Amino acid sequence: MSYKFIDLFAGIGGFRLGFEKYGFKCVFSSEIDKHAQEMYYENFGDMPFGDITKIKVQDIPKFDILSGGFPCQPFSIAGEKKGFNDTRGTLFFDIARILEYHKPKVVVLENVKHFKDHDKGKTLQIVLQTLEQLGYSTSWQVLNAKDFGVPQNRERTIIIGFYNKTKFDFLNLEKKQNIKISDILENDNNNFEYLDELEYTIIKTPKKQISGLTFVGYRNKKIRKNGVRKNTEHLSRVHKQPNRIYSSEGTHPTLSSQEPTGRYFIYHKKRVRKLTLKECYRLMGFPDKFKKIGTNAKQYNRVGNSIVVPMVEEIAKQIKCQFFNQKYELNYQPKQLNLFDPVN
Ligand SMILES: C[S@@+](CC[C@H](N)C(=O)[O-])C[C@H]1O[C@@H](n2cnc3c(N)ncnc32)[C@H](O)[C@@H]1O
Known part of the structure; x- marks a missing residue:
């Protein structure tokens, strides 16, 4: 059985690559930036819908998992513990209204490390409260990309909610031995x-x-x-x-x-x-075959905005085990097995 996910704040599709690896099927994506949309289309053949605030919940097809690395914004009402209502006017509110209507089984959110300290911890508290209010058992942790097979010190706050079920256990994530920058460098490049x-x-x-x-x-x-x-x-x-x-x-x-x-x-x-730009994409765990279009300036911005793919892969694998009680199967072709092409 193939579970369905939606890719919000999709960027160039870091979440999508990670979830697809474990057989999840993307049924909807949204991204406002034109260049990111174009790169996404080149790589996945789907043009993401634009501004999430303009999308009606009824127009989103049924799905099991919501994923999104949403921009961090302060909530205006402080400490009244209203949860959902505290989030109006922010992009997290759009996540909440989609969750409220569709009640997917799982929600996975990503943000910068300091999201946990934003507005003295209030922002995170309101997000967690809202998710709980909507029926999700939530857990969160700061994860570092370097523990998932890429040599980049990149810490991110990850929040996971399971609908009506025991919390996601971050301790089960399989960490990898750290590798060095030299392990991912191009060998020969005349430029x-x-x-x-x-x-x-x-x-x-x-x-x-x-x-x-x-x-x-x-x-x-x-x-x-x-x-x-x-x-x-x-x-x-x-x-x-x-x-x-x-x-x-x-x-x-x-x-x-x-x-x-x-x-x-x-x-x-x-x-x-x-x-090189190719090495930057490798530091984010994108395969060499990932199509890069547009000016270098735009591409540097996009890659720095993305989520590290192997970290998402490990999260997707654990969601498959922990929520869906399924052994994970790899859903990718042997030619894509290597993170990096042997030939540069
Ligand atoms: C931190 S990035 C997420 C990147 C993504 N995880 C990836 O792998 O590339 C946040 C993204 O949200 C997008 N965004 C911001 N406001 C949006 C809106 N109103 N509707 C849709 N996307 C939006 C930005 O353009 C940006 O690409």
């Missing part, structure tokens, strides 16, 4: 953008941080002025994010949704170069 040695400084004793990142140096740009003491130039925080250089033997920092020029620099084989 690698190397920096000249005069353009950067490598520090003497780089240390691997708890996060898995190894800050090795910086581009020779102006450093932050405020609060910078003498002889602290080797500290990563002194340098703006786009000027920091990380070792390919560690984890990469979070790709940003606001970095249209892709200023991600790595130290690899004793040289400094920019990550």
Whole structure:
């Protein structure tokens, strides 16, 4: 039996790739950004519906799972514990009204790590209260992409609700051993953008941080002025994010949704170069065959906005086991088995 899901705030389809891998079928998607819609269409053959606020619940077909990485917005009414009504005027309200009408079995939501602290924790509380009010047993956790087979330190708040059933158990998620940036790099590409040695400084004793990142140096740009003491130039925080250089033997920092020029620099084989766009998609767990269209600037924004695919795959697999009591079967063709194509 194939369970159906809807892909809200679909972006370029990170949720969709993950759920489809475990045999779930997408029956509806919504995304407001034109470029994301076009990329989604290129890859899945469905053009997402636009603005979710304009979509009538009756026009959405029946489905079992609602997924969505929704934008984080403050709720206007504070602490009155009204749940659903507190959410009016936000995009979460649109999720709630769809849940209220369709009562799908499962809801999976994604947001940035700091969603849990947004408005002193009130935003998360209202979301959880609303879901409970609508009949969902909810649980949430901050998950890190690096635990799911990609070398990126990307923490995200994940909220899962099961309709009228015991909560999703995050402890059952199978975590993978961390891999390094060098494990996902392209081998040969005549267009690698190397920096000249005069353009950067490598520090003497780089240390691997708890996060898995190894800050090795910086581009020779102006450093932050405020609060910078003498002889602290080797500290990563002194340098703006786009000027920091990380070792390919560690984890990469979070790709940003606001970095249209892709200023991600790595130290690899004793040289400094920019990550390629293809490598950025690999850091998000997208297969090499994923079609990329539009300007580089748009693509950098889209990839930084997305959800990490292997993390969704693990969530989809666990939903299949925990909610639907089914052993998971892989629903993808052998040629797609490798996360990355062997030939670059
Ligand atoms: C954090 S991103 C989610 C990305 C997605 N999970 C992916 O894998 O690419 C949030 C998305 O919501 C979309 N969005 C914002 N407002 C919307 C609206 N009113 N209706 C539909 N989509 C909207 C944005 O364009 C953005 O792509």
